[in-house]
Structure formats: C-alpha cells, structure tokens
Amino acid sequence: MDIETKVWETLCSEEDIVRRTAELGKQISEDYKDKKLFVISLLKGSFIFTADLVRKIDIPVKLGFMTTSSYGHSEESSGKINVLADINDDVEGYDILVVDDITDSALTMSFVMNHLKSKNPASIKCCVLLDKPVRRKVDLVPDYVGFEIDDKFVVGYGLNYGDYYRNVPYVFNVTNQDR
C-alpha cells in the first residue's frame, strides 16, 4: 500500500502529546521522588517519546537503551522476541521504568521486563505512549499509559511504516480512503 495516496487520520495531535507527556512526567517525578529512577527506552520506536518524556521529569534520572527484534515490515508480531542490543549499565538497586511506544500483544514488554528483572533492580514498571488492550496475548497492564487506542495500525511520533514516517510529529492511522 502506498500510504502517500491514502487519507491519514490523526489519532493523537502534537498538542495532545505535549499535554499528556507533561502529565506523565509530573506523575512519574512524584512517584519516583525518593527512588533511584532508571529509564530504559526501547529502540527504535520510543526514541521520540522518551526524549520528550524525560524532559518533563524533574528528578535525577539515568537513561539506557535497548533494542529488541520487532515486527520488521509486517504488521503482526512474530511472537518471538530477541534482544538485539542489551543495556550496558549496572541497574542493580535502581528503580527501572521501561519506556516503549506501544503495547499491542504485550509480548515485547513482558519479555523485556522479565529480562531486566534478572539484573536485580529494586523495582520495575513500564510506561507506554499508546496502549491497544484488545490485542493482548499476555496479561500485562502498563503502569503509565499516554493514550488507549482501538485496534488500528498507527504511525508517527517514533512509530514506523516500513522504515519510514517515524519523524511525523503526531500519531496517525492510514485509512483505506484515497486522497
């Protein structure tokens, strides 16, 4: 499908995202004020969300990045998760907050949280910009959610279509309608 020829439906505008990210940052700053916050961002999808979110956090925060295998160019998860790049940091005793763009089946988040638990953090929670709860394959409720959305394939603000469109500053859904 050539998405350039289709109508794009905005699901989260730039203004929506700015407002919600500020709310999440404030909440996280309060919840972690007496803790040792260590944000772990899952690449590539959460690079923009993480960058905006941590700038709304006003307590000390350490940052790490991890890459797991993703959908590639397909819209369905293979169900098999691989760690392509692990964090290099010692997180023992830290309060980890895993940040991702979206939870769909939640296979990725559940795998990553189990993987990080083996590194002995003091606690581990997760934060996602978008949540598609109807798509769950494992029982996981994210601790912090930006927006709950319907079962739609979404693009923009870090989320890809093929290898592109991550730089679109809002979240949209490609409709079947021609422009």
Ligand code: 5GP
């Ligand atoms: P899950 O393991 O929860 O099924 O999916 C996690 C990963 O799949 C997300 O981090 C994201 O990279 C990708 N993904 C899931 N849903 C969508 C979507 O609607 N659009 C895009 N672009 N990626 C998605």
Ligand code: MG
């Ligand atoms: Mg991802």
